[in-house]
Structures are given as structure tokens and as C-alpha cells.
Amino acid sequence: MFDFHRWRAWLRDRAVDLEAEGFVTAFKINDKYLPGTCVEIQTNSLVGTFSNWENGFADYDFVDVRTGQISMEAMIPVDDSNFEAKFVAFVKRFREIE
16 A cells, blocks of 8 residues: 555655755646656755655656766555655665765
């Protein structure tokens, strides 16, 4: 099961927490076709987005500011049991380089 609205609120809170830690973040909602949520994080050396949709999938991508290298992982199945871990893995990359 995937409680999209629960995790949307949770992501909003995590964006606030990350901003308090000094990261530049943006929280975005798009409900035009398939409801989705996005958290963007930006540092001096890395920009990334974590996006998820009501259908139980998530994507994340990164751009290395210094090299322009892009990396991404798409169509990651998420549910209530693994969503937090997937987001934590996304954020970990920012903590490793800063």
C-alpha cells in the first residue's frame, strides 16, 4: 500500500528540515494529470530532485555542478514500507559530498 498524501506531507516536512540544516530546497506539487510531489535540493556542487507520484513510483536525479554529469534512477517502486528509506538514500548523496 502507498499512502501518497501521507508521504506528501512527510516530504514537505523533510524539505523544511533540510532547509534548516543549510541546504537550499524547494517543495513542489503538481496535480494536473497524475498527482506528484517533488523535493529539490541544491548545494554548491550537486543539484538533485526526488519526485514521486500517486501511482507508487519515484524517481531521482542528480546533476554534478562541477562536471555537468547527470545521473538518475527512474520508476522506483515505493510503498509505505520503503518510501522513507528511498528518500534517505537520495539525501545521503548530498551529505557525502558536502
